[in-house]
Each structure stands twice: as C-alpha cells, then as structure tokens.
Amino acid sequence: MRLLIAMMKHETNTFSPVPTPLARFRPLYGEAAIRAFRGTGTGLGAYLDLAQREGAQIVLPIAAGAPPSSPVDDSAYAHITDTICEAVARGGFDGIMLDLHGAMVTQNLEDGEGLFLKRLRAIDPNTPIAVSLDMHANLYDEIIANATVVTGYRTYPHIDTYETAKLAGEILLRAIRTEVKPVMAWGNEPMLPHVMRQGTDDHPNKELQHRCAAMSAEGALAASLFTGFPHADITNAGLSAVIVTNGDLKLAEDLRDELLGRAWVEREAFVYKIEPLQKSVARAKAMPPGQSGDGPIVLLDHYDNCASGGTMDATVVLAEIMRQGLEDVVAFGIYDPEAVQQAIVAGIGAELSLSIGGKIKMPAIPAENPPLTVTGTVKTISNGRYRNRGPMGRGVQMDMGPSVVFDTGAVEIVLISHHVEPSDLNCFLSLGIDPSQKRYVMLKSRIHWRAGLGPMAKAVVECAGVGVCTSDYSQLQFKKIRRPIYPLDLPNR
C-alpha cells in the first residue's frame, strides 16, 4: 500500500494584523517532516502510525502549520498546495491522509481548504481522501464534496488531535479495503458560538460532544460538531456538523439535523458575558491568600491570545495588574523581539527600564494598544526551545525564539520572540519558573491553557483587555458573513 500524508494548518483571524508569510508555517519536507512528527500526539503522528501498522509506503511532501494570524499570503498558500498537488499528480497512491485546520482564509480565498481539495480531486478523481479538522473549522460545501471522510476534534482544549486523525485514517483504510462506503452529510446553523464558551468541560459543548460520541453506537462512522471560528469575516463562519455513515445518507442527514437542532437550542449558553477589566483584577486581588502549594489564581488575558490571531503584544491587562499592585505574579507573556534583544544585550542581572509591547497596530479594532514601561532585572535568558509534555500536542518541539524573564519585583514578565500560547507546563519550566508556586499567573490564552495548566489553578479570573480576539463582537466589523446570524442580529427566536 502507498499513502500520501500531508499537513496544512492555519486558523485565519481576518481581523488580525499579524502577517502570514510562508516562513510562519516553518514547512518541513519529506524525511524531516516524518522525523519531526513520528511518535507525537498530533494528527500527522496518527497517520504515520497507521501507515507503519499497515506496512505502507509513505510519501509526505510537506508539513506546514502556522499559528493563527491574518489571511495567508497567496504565495505561501500556492507553495504548500502546489507541493501536495504535484506529489499527488505523480500518482500511484491507495489513499491520501490530510491533517488540515478548516478555517484557512488567504488573501484571495475564503475557503482555502475547499479550493485545495477541489483541485486535488480534479488531479486524482479516484483515490480516497481522509481529512481531519480542528473543532474551529468553518465548513464549506467544497471541503465535504471533495473528501471521502471528514472528522473533527471532540475536545477543546484539543487533546484528541491524534484520535481525530486516527479515526479518519481508519475509516479511509476500511474504504480502501472496500469494507465500507463512506457517505457524508453536513450543514450549519446561523450562529457564532463564543470561543470562551466553547470549552468541552463546560455546558453546552460538553453535552453536544458527548452526543457526537454516542452516535457511533447508532450507525455513524464519525460524527463531528464544529463550534467554528468566529473571528473570521467570511460567509460560513460559525457552527456546523458533519456525519459520516456507511452508505446511509438518510441516517447521516437525520443525525446531522439532530446535532444542529440541539446546538441551536443552546445558542444562548454560547454567548459570553463581559466583566470590566478593573473589576476583574480587583476581584482577583481580593481573593484570600492560600497556603503554599494551593495553586495560583489564573488571570486570563483572553482578548490577546496568539493562538486565535492575537498580536500577543497588548499590555492593557498587565498594566492593570501592576496598577492595582498585585504581587507574586508571572505574566506569560509579551511578544516583543526588540525588548528581548535589549534585555539580552544588557545581560543577566542587569537593571533597566524597558518599553514592552504596544508595537503592533490593530486597525480592525477601535481600542488603543499602548506600550508599557517596566523597570526591573533581567532574570533569565533562553533560546526559547522546549518540547510539549502534553496532553495537548504531546512531544511537539516548540520554539518561542529568544526569550527573557524580566523581574519587576512584583511581576516576572516573560518576553518572547515567536508567537506561542502558554498551554503547556514546559513553556514555564523551560524558563525556570514553576507556576504552581506563584500567587497569580497571567496567561494570554482562552481555553487551551486548561490542557497543561488547568489542574493546578486555584481560581480563574477572565480579564477583558485589548486585542483582535476581542470578546466584544460589537468591536468587529462583519461585512461578508451570512446574515442574519446569532447573536449578531437575531433576536432570541
């Protein structure tokens, strides 16, 4: 057996000013990609394991994944898709296994994945194609019409990326052996679930995803509910569902309708309520001090999550924490390669004032993003590399770029040079910080931090700051999204 395996992942925040050139994808090719992903808890890791189990020959033309940011440069999209299409055009494959995101917008395309799959199908009309997608996929007809099987994550934080691809791959292998004939039904609802309300530990997505899992006992080969990515001004942003069955389209449609109906009933529970920043920080300050080892109070700077397209250089929440005089804080972090270099030049132990953050303009949102001047000591200098301990992205090599811990006395501020969301314990441990021993941990994260850091948190305070992942949809100008859509337009009908 001969399998083509590839990865192309980007969640596009159309309001983000962060550029998305090819370099942001850090593409790996052939053997280098296989070496990087074999044995990891990722979609590619799952496909590689399946291929090995089957004794299949593997062709892996490219593995390219970028942290969320603005629409992908057309030249980057062309390079990645051309590389895969050229490999497919050489022919001789029994199956194609793709690890995609499903919310890729390019400078000229709303639906990067759909157009790519359509092109693949035109090159090779017969070879079955498995696609695993992120729960934040925004689905289009062409994604489903040009794939044999599509599966999506059932967890947020995404700790089942491996299992999702394994399921898609297993169905594909059964289809290759003609044991099953997959058919799919998909649909969407006019609703934009709020990302802060999408966690699968919480109502209502917890119950909705449980229902998806239960559908496998009722004849679904795979059932996926996508909560969608709302920070995308494209026609199909929002909630959708896909059901795969063995040749039974009616069953697929019925289960799809049931899932979409259940989600629509829960639409109000997907709406997020905002608390003013000053009040949130004061509430955190007033929480009684715990015993040593009780765990930290987590302050979420969730408007500026780089894993949703944030610049990660907004300082508003950090400034309020310092203004209200919170102590024993670690803040992860501020993206500021310039400040990092200034601290490195000053050297470990040097005392200095630094102007951090506020360097990236955010024209899509009305709020200001001022820099923050901090005075303190350079405590740690690092190359910023670590390997994820998991459960999310287990084993994947991460790179924060040159990184510094800057200590003001009250706050240890992590300054980094590449966008990395603090979702794994090792991003702290690699810098010599044990967050469990801190009174407060400020994180630029929304839900994923729960994967690696959730168990240690004593309490969580969500802080409304500034950023292109704003929880206040009224700050975003939607022009292309299908209307009406809840909660932007619709009354609670």
Ligand SMILES: [Zn+2]
């Ligand atoms: Zn996601």
